[in-house]
Amino acid sequence: NAGVMQNPRHLVRRRGQEARLRCSPMKGHSHVYWYRQLPEEGLKFMVYLQKENIIDESGMPKERFSAEFPKEGPSILRIQQVVRGDSAAYFCASSSGTGVNQPQHFGDGTRLSIL
Amino acid sequence: GESVGLHLPTLSVQEGDNSIINCAYSNSASDYFIWYKQESGKGPQFIIDIRSNMDKRQGQRVTVLLNKTVKHLSLQIAATQPGDSAVYFCAENPYGNKLVFGAGTILRVKS
Numbered sequence: 001n002a003g004v005m006q007n008p009r010h011l012v013r014r015r016g017q018e019a020r021l022r023c024s025p026m027k028g029h030s031h032v033y034w035y036r037q038l039p040e041e042g043l044k045f046m047v048y049l050q051k052e053n054i055i056d057e058s059g060m061p062k063e064r065f066s067a068e069f070p071k072e073g074p075s076i077l078r079i080q081q082v083v084r085g086d087s088a089a090y091f092c093a094s095s096s097g098t099g100v101n102q103p104q105h106f107g108d109g110t111r112l113s114i115l
Numbered sequence: 116g117e118s119v120g121l122h123l124p125t126l127s128v129q130e131g132d133n134s135i136i137n138c139a140y141s142n143s144a145s146d147y148f149i150w151y152k153q154e155s156g157k158g159p160q161f162i163i164d165i166r167s168n169m170d171k172r173q174g175q176r177v178t179v180l181l182n183k184t185v186k187h188l189s190l191q192i193a194a195t196q197p198g199d200s201a202v203y204f205c206a207e208n209p210y211g212n213k214l215v216f217g218a219g220t221i222l223r224v225k226s
Binding site: 006031033040042045048059093103105107108109 | 123149151156157158159160161164166204206210211212213214215216217218219
């Protein structure tokens with residue numbers, strides 16, 4: 001009965017490196033969402049994907065950030081040329097469908113630290 | 116707009132008492148609301164949800180109340196236990212599938 005699985009749990013990168021965050025949705029879920037959380041704040045939406053498609057990326061910065069959810073394998077959030085301001089917790093959620101009564105279930109996040 | 120807070124409000128309750136956590140949401144277009152519980156180092160955990168055509172929904176030890184007139188949500192926890200200590204977030208969906216989260220409330224349960 002695995003929930004949403006994210007890895008790594010902690011990731012340390014130096015400025016200018018690339019960060020790749022992985023998310024495997026709950027079994028049977030084909031909708032994936034990425035959120036970002038700064039300390040003592042609520043989660044902020046970044047991107048919503050279905051298999052092989054980006055549905056809504058309105059919360060994702062246009063530069064350096066990209067996301068994918070391939071036909072096979074986990075969803076990936078990729079941050080190129082990381083900067084100190086990218087330090088945050090990144091959470092993935094999944095759902096079985098859209099709309100009401102189909103809540104998003106979250107993983108335990110990846111905590112990204114930029115040196 | 117979306118809520119952002121540097122210092123989260125804190126609610127301290129005695130074990131066994133009832134807790135009420137409040138949330139003001141921002142968008143009249145939202146038709147679905149969720150309460151999440153987040154423990155330290157973990158992701159948000161779904162507690163209970165409610166649709167905009169309802170004003171009350173009950174779960175196990177929890178009740179959510181929705182007042183659309185004043186755009187207010189509350190989460191009531193009966194017989195609060197130490198394991199209930201966490202940060203609680205309300206979330207709304209004014210823009211389709213993406214959730215907008217409130218700033219959060221810290222619940223501390225004293226034994």
